[in-house]
Amino acid sequence: MGKLSERSLTRRQIEGMIADGKAVFLYKGEVMSVNAWMPYHPGGDTAIKHMIGRDATDEVFALHSEDAKRRMKSYIIGKYDGAWENFLPPIKGGVFRKYNGPEDDEEERLRMRLDLDAASDSTPSSPTLSATSSSEDSFPLLDPSLRRRRVESSSSSVTTVEDETEVPPGHFDGDYLTRQYIEADLAKYPSLQNATQKEIAQKYRDLEVRIRAAGLYKCNYWAYAKECTRYAFLFASSMWCLRNGWYKTSAFFMGAFWHQLVFSAHDAGHMGITHNFQVDTVLGIIIANFLGGLSIGWWKRSHNVHHIVTNDPEHDPDIEHLPFFAVSHRFFGSIFSSYYQRYMPYDAFARFFVPMQHYLYYPILLFGRFNLYFLSFEYLFKGLGPRKGPAAWHRYLELAGLVVFWYWFGYGVVYKGIPNGWDRFSFIMISHMVTMPLHVQITLSHFAMSTADLGTTESFAQRMLRTTMDVDCSEWLDWFHGGLHLQAIHHLFPRIPRHNLRPTQKLVMEFCKDVGIPYAIYGFYRGNEEIIGRLAEVARQAKLLAECQKVMQEKGEFGGF
């Protein structure tokens, strides 16, 4: 009998394993079953759950070190020959059938042949929706009168194309809107046919090889020396002003220090500095916990899921901000968050805030840092991170980091360094509010982009570029945006060091042209307009929904989503 890793598995066998509760995914044509590893996984189990039944090659490749990829070999249980069609993972509602024997394989072969015949009979260019869609394969075409299309040239040579979908006046239909948004994306992006998406995936992998050969994974440590000088200057300025009794100016510098630090914490959290998981995580803990009072573990846990299911209202924690913001009408339906493991109710608070969210966007973000404390404490005190495996000990270092932070900042700076209550209060408020641009920078790349789910065939590269945009700015301003302005590039290659994102951008633009994926890039001001525009659009929909519900209640009908 041959080695386990050499046996060929059929699609139905793999489906049957998943039906039996096994966490199975494909990586470079090999089938892996990882239940035993899940409690030890530094990336948490949610990340893996999103890949069950899928070809996870690109996601796994983008997020892991060479060492982790080597480690994966021991979880191979077989191989799959041929082109894999993704299942919808159980976490997204996928349903799997038990495997009863070779007769199931025969039945599956027949089904696939029939599907193939049906596909070749249909128009080749028309995109088909995969397992996530309803029984219909494609939605009725978007009513052109409802769509305003603008085509603009950015300062770069790449064209930015954008649609705005508006609700027909007088009624609110969430499903209709969802279909409209999907149709808008289908019209704008390459076909979802398996063959097209596989070609995009292949070209994305070729691009990765070119990037690696160009040395763009190599960290520029001199650039970090400059970053550290800036951090030291901001911190020293804060302390100097504090000593001289200029509390408000001191608070400003403290806020600027935290604002800048976060960019390096982000790099470390992605293993984008030394590329060694333990070294970069410790760097991240020093920056985020010891100096910033936050938890890098919390951030990694939520941010990594965000990288895998970007802009998916039910799964991406980075766009789940009810009751304050809803970036999609789908939040009106009180959907279940797989990350938070709870319903996100569209309750009285949400009905109050969301219709005016475009006015509240900047004021609420002023308080963003306070929310980060809450999420960090919750993560560390509830022990939500890995309890076993290579990342288990990080929790203790993180907790020590918080103790040190509250000692130097809470006791040393605020309590001992400032003589009276009012100045202490204003120091805390100013220093925290000065970090507000960071929250804008974080949300800028995604809030205005698509939240539509195009199904299981869409490649990782297309999904990242469809849900993420970049911000165009002069190179000398890169320090201010800290790499967050090149989010689309970063989402395609999360481990590329921040200072190499700009040279990578050129290669990504060529890739986008080649595969026909629009590369979204706006100036900072225009990007802000886009966000406010999107928030205003969803706010209008929320108002319309409220009006419809009121009318229906008056008529004694049920006013649902």
Ligand code: HEM
């Ligand atoms: C046999 C399967 C797997 C093994 C052995 C494995 C191993 C590891 C290891 C050792 C790390 C630490 C960072 C590193 O050295 O790269 C890691 C991180 C990570 N893994 Fe996996 N992994 C597996 C499957 C997956 C899958 C399917 C996903 C989903 C895309 C995933 C997502 C992540 C993420 C997001 C991180 C980042 C965690 C962090 O930086 O804190 N992993 N994994």
